[in-house]
Each structure stands twice: as structure tokens, then as C-alpha cells.
Amino acid sequence: MIRILGSFKVVPDLDQISEEEWASDPANRIDTSYVKKILSCYDESGLEMMLKFSDESGDFGVPVQLDAVTIGRKMNENYLKTLYALGFTEATRIECEKEIQFWPEWTAGILSEFMNQTERYDLVVMGNRSADEENGKVPFLLAEELGWPCISQVVEIIPEDEAHVKVRYEVDNGYCTSVVQLPCILSIGDVPCSFLRVPTLKDRMQKGKKEIHRVKIEDLGISETFEGLQPDLSLVNLEVIDQSRPGVILDGMNAEEKAEKLYQTYLKGRVEL
Amino acid sequence: MALSREQIQEELKKALGAEQVVTDETVLKESSLDRYRKFEQVHEIYTQPIPAAVVYVKSTEDVKSVLTFANANGINVVPRTGHSAIEGGLETAKENSIVVDGSTMNKVLKIDKENMQVTCQCGVPLQDLDDMLREQGYTTGHSPQSKPLAQMGGLVATRSIGQFSTLYGGIEDMVVGLEAVFPNGEVCRIKNVPRRSVGPDIRHIIIGNEGALCYITEVTVKLFKYQPENNVFLGYTIEDMKKGFEALRAVMVEGYKPSIARLYDGPDASQHWDWNEDKNVLIFMAEGPAAVTKATAEGIDAVVKTFEGVKAVDPKLIEKWFGGLNWGAEQIAEEKLEILATDNIGITTEVSGCWDCIYDIYKNACDRIMKEVPDMTLMGGHSSHSYMNGTNMYFVYYYNVVDCTPEEEMNKYHNQINRIICEEVIKYGGSIAHHHGLGKARAHYVWQEYGSSFYMLETLKKAFDPNGIMNMGTLIPIKHDDKNPWIF
Numbered sequence: 001m002i003r004i005l006g007s008f009k010v011v012p013d014l015d016q017i018s019e020e021e022w023a024s025d026p027a028n029r030i031d032t033s034y035v036k037k038i039l040s041c042y043d044e045s046g047l048e049m050m051l052k053f054s055d056e057s058g059d060f061g062v063p064v065q066l067d068a069v070t071i072g073r074k075m076n077e078n079y080l081k082t083l084y085a086l087g088f089t090e091a092t093r094i095e096c097e098k099e100i101q102f103w104p105e106w107t108a109g110i111l112s113e114f115m116n117q118t119e120r121y122d123l124v125v126m127g128n129r130s131a132d133e134e135n136g137k138v139p140f141l142l143a144e145e146l147g148w149p150c151i152s153q154v155v156e157i158i159p160e161d162e163a164h165v166k167v168r169y170e171v172d173n174g175y176c177t178s179v180v181q182l183p184c185i186l187s188i189g190d191v192p193c194s195f196l197r198v199p200t201l202k203d204r205m206q207k208g209k210k211e212i213h214r215v216k217i218e219d220l221g222i223s224e225t226f227e228g229l230q231p232d233l234s235l236v237n238l239e240v241i242d243q244s245r246p247g248v249i250l251d252g253m254n255a256e257e258k259a260e261k262l263y264q265t266y267l268k269g270r271v272e273l
Numbered sequence: 274m275a276l277s278r279e280q281i282q283e284e285l286k287k288a289l290g291a292e293q294v295v296t297d298e299t300v301l302k303e304s305s306l307d308r309y310r311k312f313e314q315v316h317e318i319y320t321q322p323i324p325a326a327v328v329y330v331k332s333t334e335d336v337k338s339v340l341t342f343a344n345a346n347g348i349n350v351v352p353r354t355g356h357s358a359i360e361g362g363l364e365t366a367k368e369n370s371i372v373v374d375g376s377t378m379n380k381v382l383k384i385d386k387e388n389m390q391v392t393c394q395c396g397v398p399l400q401d402l403d404d405m406l407r408e409q410g411y412t413t414g415h416s417p418q419s420k421p422l423a424q425m426g427g428l429v430a431t432r433s434i435g436q437f438s439t440l441y442g443g444i445e446d447m448v449v450g451l452e453a454v455f456p457n458g459e460v461c462r463i464k465n466v467p468r469r470s471v472g473p474d475i476r477h478i479i480i481g482n483e484g485a486l487c488y489i490t491e492v493t494v495k496l497f498k499y500q501p502e503n504n505v506f507l508g509y510t511i512e513d514m515k516k517g518f519e520a521l522r523a524v525m526v527e528g529y530k531p532s533i534a535r536l537y538d539g540p541d542a543s544q545h546w547d548w549n550e551d552k553n554v555l556i557f558m559a560e561g562p563a564a565v566t567k568a569t570a571e572g573i574d575a576v577v578k579t580f581e582g583v584k585a586v587d588p589k590l591i592e593k594w595f596g597g598l599n600w601g602a603e604q605i606a607e608e609k610l611e612i613l614a615t616d617n618i619g620i621t622t623e624v625s626g627c628w629d630c631i632y633d634i635y636k637n638a639c640d641r642i643m644k645e646v647p648d649m650t651l652m653g654g655h656s657s658h659s660y661m662n663g664t665n666m667y668f669v670y671y672y673n674v675v676d677c678t679p680e681e682e683m684n685k686y687h688n689q690i691n692r693i694i695c696e697e698v699i700k701y702g703g704s705i706a707h708h709h710g711l712g713k714a715r716a717h718y719v720w721q722e723y724g725s726s727f728y729m730l731e732t733l734k735k736a737f738d739p740n741g742i743m744n745m746g747t748l749i750p751i752k753h754d755d756k757n758p759w760i761f
Contacts, residue, residue: 036547197615256292
């Protein structure tokens with residue numbers, strides 16, 4: 001049996017915030033309290049990847065157990081219920097009411113302690129960064145703490161056997177596929193059109209009501225370690241990147257005229273070169 | 274003898290010039306349907322007859338020319354502007370139809386601030402018009418979710434309604450005058466007056482005709498002062514949905530005029546917010562002069578708080594959320610990717626009913642759909658337009674498409690859900706379509722919807738479109754199977 005732990009973060013859907021709303025307060029905090037929260041997109045890709053891996057594992061004769069863990073508020077449990085409804089076996093929320101930002105060492109430390117205290121996992125699947133902070137460090141820091149290898153920019157996981165998985169990951173000029181020995185951490189990269197599937201209401205009723213495990217940070221025996229410490233990074237400024245590009249609107253009586261003008265003015269020279 | 278596809282294209286090019294006649298296969302396919310067949314659309318599967326041409330009209334004369342030609346040759350015409358329809362109204366149900374696109378008739382003709390009215394051609398996008406008016410301190414008061422896409426002709430043709438309807442009314446309350454072209458080429462103008470008593474209000478032959486009687490070329494609508502600085506938002510959670518309807522009713526009956534009055538059930542609310550903890554949500558907005566909005570908000574707050582299970586929430590949560598409610602091309606493109614990746618699709622059906630039955634319609638339809646339709650992933654809805662005698666119900670539902678092709682999806686899921694909703698609405702005496710139009714799908718319930726007044730609808734159709742060329746299948750089905758009305 002391969003035991004896979006999916007780790008995810010719930011983040012505010014920043015697409016719902018208009019540019020005007022990006023004005024921050026003196027502490028450089030943008031108010032996202034009114035914005036609906038969503039799964040961090042890289043984690044969402046990872047969770048769906050786990051389900052696909054599980055779908056395919058039967059053909060390879062490899063039994064799989066999918067578990068999930070998140071750190072955060074009670075609201076995160078809605079996502080854990082969804083994962084139960086989709087067939088996950090164990091779902092855990094590490095209780096944390098504070099919003100922890102720009103502190104990947106803290107997150108990696110918590111996850112490492114959680115893994116040390118729970119059952120043995122063969123594989124950890126997590127987004128390569130969170131959609132709201134983009135530190136991009138947690139998978140590597142966790143790998144270091146656990147002493148496991150970490151494959152980054154993963155776009156696909158394929159069953160191999162009980163001790164190995166086949167991993168497709170993005171490199172500078174393309175994709176590589178490698179067979180990786182377990183245990184390891186897979187850091188999920190940018191997977192286009194990767195959405196978590198949606199459980200039916202029937203599945204939510206039948207499977208989604210399973211008890212969610214709750215773990216207090218202090219129960220992990222690490223509060224002493226982290227209390228009083230501050231992140232290495234602190235936010236000092238926010239500014240919008242101007243993504244507008246200069247442009248020219250071509251005038252002409254019809255599409256043909258405009259196309260001709262486009263060709264003569266902008267394309268002909270390049271073609272003739 | 275019927276003209277061939279090529280002959281139709283040739284004649285249209287002669288009449289309008291080749292540049293106004295599009296015969297590109299991809300455009301024609303995409304013009305054979307609207308978002309009613311969303312699952313087919315995202316899979317680029319086209320099951321409806323492909324039109325012969327899409328013509329872009331530039332003037333009333335162009336429309337007259339095309340309609341006269343189509344009428345003389347028995348060719349079906351589908352009027353279109355913003356292409357945001359979602360009830361099959363834009364499906365080309367007959368072979369070799371002509372889609373007459375008015376989006377190039379996009380001039381704002383007159384902003385009349387003295388008489389508080391604006392006249393524009395049918396293809397003026399509502400978003401552009403309202404943005405322009407707001408810069409000058411005015412608004413149409415019309416703000417449907419389709420605002421970024423919809424254009425004035427289509428909005429009037431479908432009897433649309435906006436999010437501020439409880440104050441400003443539906444489009445029928447805003448339209449002052451019109452110009453329309455009938456299939457025989459007759460151009461009719463209805464003048465702009467505050468009110469008149471000169472026989473039936475003939476505007477209503479045109480408003481809501483869904484392109485089945487005439488082509489709307491020009492619209493004059495009222496103007497209102499735009500005073501967003503005075504807006505006041507209110508939000509509540511309420512334990513019981515039935516009590517929520519009672520609270521909405523109480524606000525209306527006590528005589529308050531919020532611009533927004535909405536009630537979301539738990540499942541639908543959870544798509545929008547995290548803070549409601551699966552509870553139902555009530556929302557109000559007061560709009561207008563400062564003294565009015567203050568009094569309106571205080572009055573509504575007092576009324577709502579008399580109901581059991583009500584808890585007020587920070588109004589800022591509502592105000593901020595409301596700013597991002599509209600749907601444009603970007604959201605549609607994003608939705609397409611999500612549907613293709615997950616096979617999970619979300620659709621809406623809007624109906625209305627009087628206060629004494631709206632909860633039963635809501636409850637029974639939801640219960641039956643959950644029991645009778647497989648693979649449902651969300652079933653809920655909201656009321657978003659209230660009146661003195663009742664309100665609407667906007668059913669919102671999602672399902673996974675399982676074990677069927679895109680072509681089969683319609684009859685396995687979407688039509689079945691619509692069937693159940695229509696059956697429950699008819700049973701309780703409500704209306705099966707509140708503001709999207711009857712289109713072609715729900716047209717199969719037109720007889721039950723109209724009852725004895727169907728005579729009037731049928732007579733209008735026969736009188737104004739005797740050759741049956743105007744958007745056939747919309748309002749009145751071309752073919753109807755009594756035993757299986759929802760298999761088509």
C-alpha cells in the first residue's frame with residue numbers, strides 16, 4: 001500500500017479584489033476578509049493528481065490510501081469534507097486561528113512534526129507555492145526536515161509499483177519523466193486546466209460526514225520551538241505592476257483595409273527580412 | 274421552391290454587400306446555438322441546423338431588406354445582438370436560417386437629460402451605455418448579470434431584468450419608446466411619452482417578443498440619477514428559508530423600495546461566501562437620495578430583525594461582494610476550461626410565484642430534482658427580484674455529466690431538471706420564466722404557461738409573422754411530443 005498525504009492551503013481568491021482595493025493599510029495588510037476563500041491552485045492540482053493516481057492504481061495492482069492535511073481555521077474543514085466525499089481516507093486540520101504569512105519555515109516545521117507523530121507516509125504531494133504568498137519554499141524545507149528527496153514542478157504522477165512512482169515534471173526546455181523511489185515529496189507546478197473534481201451530493205451525504213481529525217499545534221509538541229520567533233521576512237511595501245502595454249488601434253473602412261495597413265506598417269518589413 | 278444555402282448567401286451579399294455577410298463555417302456553427310446547450314457548446318458539438326449566414330446589419334434599412342427577403346422566400350431569421358441568451362432563443366431551429374446580428378448598430382443616438390431618457394440603437398452594449406451615463410451622473414438602472422455582454426435590443430427582446438429591479442423595475446418599466454421592423458418590412462416607431470391612454474400599450478407586443486414577431490432596431494429607456502455615494506447595504510443570515518421568504522414579503526408589503534432584495538439558500542450562498550456557515554442569506558441595498566436610503570435601510574433593518582433566526586452581518590461583506598457579480602467573456606472562458614476538465618456543469622432556471630406558493634415551488638422542485646436526477650453536485654437557489662404580490666426563484670444547480678456523450682447530456686440532465694421545475698411551477702400557478710425568456714426549451718410548456726390566453730399569443734404570431742420566418746421554435750415549438758415534451 002502506498003500512503004499519500006496531500007497538503008493544502010486555503011487562500012483568499014485574490015482575483016475578486018479589484019486594483020483599487022489593493023490599497024493597503026499602514027501595516028501593509030490588504031483586507032481580504034470579505035473575499036471568498038479557495039484552494040490554493042497548485043495544491044488543488046496536487047489533490048486532483050492524487051485522485052487520478054488512485055483511479056489508475058488498480059490497473060497496476062498498487063493499493064493506495066489518500067489522506068489530507070491543512071493548517072488553518074475551521075472554515076478549511078469544508079474542503080476536508082469535500083475530500084472525504086471524493087474518497088480520501090483520513091483528513092486532518094491542524095488548528096490555527098492566526099493568519100501566518102511569509103513564514104515557510106513555520107509551515108514546514110508544523111508539517112514535519114505532524115508527519116513524525118502520525119502514520120508513515122510514502123509520498124507527500126503539495127503545491128510548489130501558495131497562491132497568495134508564493135514563497136515557494138515549503139516543499140524543499142519539509143524535504144530537508146524529513147531527509148527525503150523532493151521533485152519540483154511535477155505535472156503528473158503515474159503508478160509504478162509499491163516502492164516507486166513515475167513522475168513527470170517540467171524542466172527548462174520541456175518535460176522529464178523519472179521513476180522515483182519512495183518516500184519522496186512531490187512539489188506540484190503549473191498544471192494547466194487542473195481542477196479538483198466535484199463530489200455528488202449523495203457522496204457528500206454518505207462519505208463527507210466522516211469525522212475530521214483536529215490537531216492543536218501545541219499537541220505536536222512544537223509550540224515552545226516557535227512561540228516568540230518571527231518570520232525572517234516582513235512585508236514592507238506593496239505596489240501594483242503595470243501590465244498595460246502600448247498599443248495602436250488601426251483605423252480603416254473594413255477588415256481588409258485594416259489588415260492591409262497592419263501588413264504594410266508592421267509586418268511587411270519583417271517578412272522581407 | 275426553397276432557395277439553396279448558396280443562393281441565400283449570394284442574395285444576402287447582393288443586398289448588403291459581401292463584407293456584412295459571414296459564411297465562415299466556424300462562425301456559423303457557433304451561431305447555431307446559445308448557452309442553453311452549454312455542454313455541447315464547450316465540447317464544440319453542434320446538433321442544431323447550421324445557419325446559411327450571419328449578417329451584420331448597419332441600419333434599419335438593412336434589417337428591412339433582410340427580413341423582406343427572408344419573408345418572401347420562407348427563410349427563418351434569428352435576431353441577435355449580444356449573443357448572451359441562455360434559453361435556446363438563439364438556436365437556429367430550421368435549416369439555412371439567417372442570423373441577423375445587430376451588434377454593429379451600436380450608436381447612442383441621443384442622451385436627453387431634460388426628459389431623462391436615452392435613445393440608442395439595438396447593438397449598444399449595456400455596459401458601455403451605463404458606464405458612459407454614470408460618468409455624467411446618470412444610470413439606466415438596468416444591471417443584469419449579463420451586463421458585460423448583453424446589448425439593448427436583446428435585453429428588450431427577452432424582457433430582461435437587472436439586479437436593482439426592486440427599485441427600478443424590469444426592462445418593461447424602463448422602455449419609453451421603440452423602433453422595430455416586422456417580417457413584411459414594415460418599420461414601426463412608438464414615440465417617447467411619459468404615458469398615454471390610446472388603446473392597448475403596443476410596446477408590449479415588441480418587449481419580450483424574443484425575435485419571434487419582429488426585429489428591434491432602436492430603444493429609448495429612462496434615465497435615473499446615479500448616486501452611489503448614498504448606497505446602504507444590509508446583510509443577514511437567517512436559519513429558515515421559509516422565514517426568509519416571509520421577511521422578503523414583509524419588506525415589500527410594508528412599502529420599502531430597496532434596489533436589491535435577495536434571499537439565498539444555504540447551498541447557493543456557499544458558492545459566494547464563507548461566512549454564512551451554510552445558512553441562508555438575506556441581502557438588501559438602498560439606493561437614491563441620502564435621506565431616502567437612510568430611512569429605507571433603517572426601516573428594512575427593523576422589519577427583518579423581527580424574524581426568528583436572523584443575524585446581521587457586516588454590510589461591507591455584501592458591498593464588496595456585489596461589485597464582482599457580473600459575468601463577462603473572461604468568466605465564460607474560464608468556465609469552459611473548468612467544465613472540460615471536470616465534466617461538472619452549472620446551470621440556472623428562473624421562475625416566479627406569488628408569496629403563498631413560492632416556498633413550496635422552491636422546496637418541492639429541489640426535493641424532486643435531488644430524488645429524480647442523478648449525479649447532482651449542488652442544488653439550491655435564490656430569490657433576487659421581489660414584488661408586492663410575490664417574488665422570483667432562481668434555481669442554481671450543478672451536476673457531473675457521467676456516462677453520456679455531449680449530445681446526450683441535454684436529455685439526461687438539463688431538460689429533466691427544467692421539466693421538474695416547470696411542472697412544480699405550473700402546479701402552483703407560478704410562471705415558468707421570470708426574466709431569461711421562454712426560449713426554445715421551456716417553449717414546450719407554453720400551453721400550460723398561458724392557459725386560455727395562448728389564443729392571444731398564437732394570434733399575434735399568425736398576424737405579425739404569417740409566413741413563420743421569425744425565430745421559429747421560440748415561444749411556440751415547431752415540433753412537440755405531448756408524451757415526452759422534454760426529449761428534444
